[in-house]
Amino acid sequence: MPTDSRLPRVLHVLLHLDQIDGPVTSQQIGQMLATNPALVRRVMAGLRDAGFVASTKGHGGGWYLLKPLTEISLADVYTALGAPQLFAVGPSSDNLTCLLEKAANEATAHALEAARSVFQAELAKMTVADLVAPHAETIKAFQQSRPT
Numbered sequence: 001m002p003t004d005s006r007l008p009r010v011l012h013v014l015l016h017l018d019q020i021d022g023p024v025t026s027q028q029i030g031q032m033l034a035t036n037p038a039l040v041r042r043v044m045a046g047l048r049d050a051g052f053v054a055s056t057k058g059h060g061g062g063w064y065l066l067k068p069l070t071e072i073s074l075a076d077v078y079t080a081l082g083a084p085q086l087f088a089v090g091p092s093s094d095n096l097t098c099l100l101e102k103a104a105n106e107a108t109a110h111a112l113e114a115a116r117s118v119f120q121a122e123l124a125k126m127t128v129a130d131l132v133a134p135h136a137e138t139i140k141a142f143q144q145s146r147p148t
Contacts, residue, residue, distance in 0.1 A: 004084045014128050023062030050080035069129035
C-alpha cells in the first residue's frame with residue numbers, strides 16, 4: 001500500500017523556504033522533491049489557504065513564507081494538508097446489518113480515533129522551526145563551508 005509522504009515533504013519545503021532569500025518556483029520545489037510542479041502547486045495551495053505561504057507570478061515569482069516557522073505547528077501543517085488518513089485500517093462494509101460487524105467497526109474506529117488524537121497532540125507540541133534545532137550546528141557548519 002502506498003504511503004502518504006506529504007507531511008514530511010511539505011515540512012522539508014517550508015524549512016527550505018525559510019533558508020532561501022526570495023521566492024522559490026514550483027519547478028524548483030518539484031526538482032527538490034523529484035515531483036511534478038503541478039503537484040507542488042496543488043499541495044502548496046493548502047498551505048496558502050492556511051495563510052502560511054503565498055506566491056507571486058511572473059519572472060522572479062514563486063512561493064515564499066507569510067508566517068515565521070516559529071508560529072506554524074506541525075499540527076497546523078497536517079491540518080492544512082487535509083489531515084491525511086494515518087492508517088490503512090478502516091471499517092468493514094461486508095454486512096452492514098450485522099451487529100457483530102458493527103461492534104468490530106466501532107472498536108476499530110475508537111482505537112483509530114485514539115491514535116489520531118495522540119498523533120495530533122504530538123504534532124501540536126512542535127513548531128516547524130523546532131525541527132532544525134537539533135541540527136543547527138551541523139547546518140551552520142555546512143553553510144559556512146560552502147563557497148560563496
